[in-house]
Amino acid sequence: MRLFWRQGYEATALVDLLAATGLSKSSLYATFGGKRDLFLAALDAYREEQFGEFRTIVSRGTGRDALETYFRRIVARDRDPDYSFGCLAVCQLVEMAPRDADVRQRLLADVDSGVDAFAEVIARGQADGSIRNQRTPRQIATLFSVAFPGLQALVRAGADRAMLDEALTVLLSNLD
């Protein structure tokens, strides 16, 4: 998962996967069926991990605090060697989704689930009074769903943190 996350699908050679997993070529094929199947398994593990992390983070505090914590964290950990690669799913929206229907189907389902998940937190914030914008939760959620991959791509490329922090301040003002 970390290799595909850091390097992408095409740039990850079978020999890199053998070294990272400690498997022989025949064991890797017997266990995972090959590079693409291993990649799909890694992507699925990543998706599950990330949705779990999202649910844990947004379970705390007001709706507004929850969204702010989740988004600020993406930028705050841009120097953390484990997270400065951005988001594997966002990388794959760009790399494999256009040419692999199984990847595309998974990631577009995640985009939809993301809108639903953001909308749920926004509805909670409207109910607890922390979010005053009276558009529907789904409308507001679509903006966060577009900002999310933008932010992740910019973190991965190493964009200026002060600029990203400023962008988040304006993004979060959409909850006012």
Next chain:
Amino acid sequence: MRLFWRQGYEATALVDLLAATGLSKSSLYATFGGKRDLFLAALDAYREEQFGEFRTIVSRGTGRDALETYFRRIVARDRDPDYSFGCLAVCQLVEMAPRDADVRQRLLADVDSGVDAFAEVIARGQADGSIRNQRTPRQIATLFSVAFPGLQALVRAGADRAMLDEALTVLLSNLD
């Protein structure tokens, strides 16, 4: 340029480039110095083309109309075979910027220029009365600079157009 745009850097083989350019391997090496140099030349041609297009589009109408036209167009042409690949520069923020300093330096300079360019249009809109948000033009511009790669990544992956249109409506309401 179109090959790298559609397929990315790693997935584009030398043989694809020979077929697309009609050059022999020795002519391609003599003219461009190899795959990576040809890629940098293609990326530079793309960057120049896109900034030129941006300047033409935003030269017309109020500041608000100009920004709206520019952003709506990204989503509106998502079924156009020439543009449904999203944006080469955004793809490369994800693919090569993390591991190629020459690509990173170019694209991060473009992110900065993008903030400046959006800020200039926003300042014009504040002056002509079409943009009422009284944050500084640069602050507002940072949100558009984060939304831009997000939108391009989602267009490339084939995300639902109604969702993207809704997100743009909320994004553009930041000019109110």
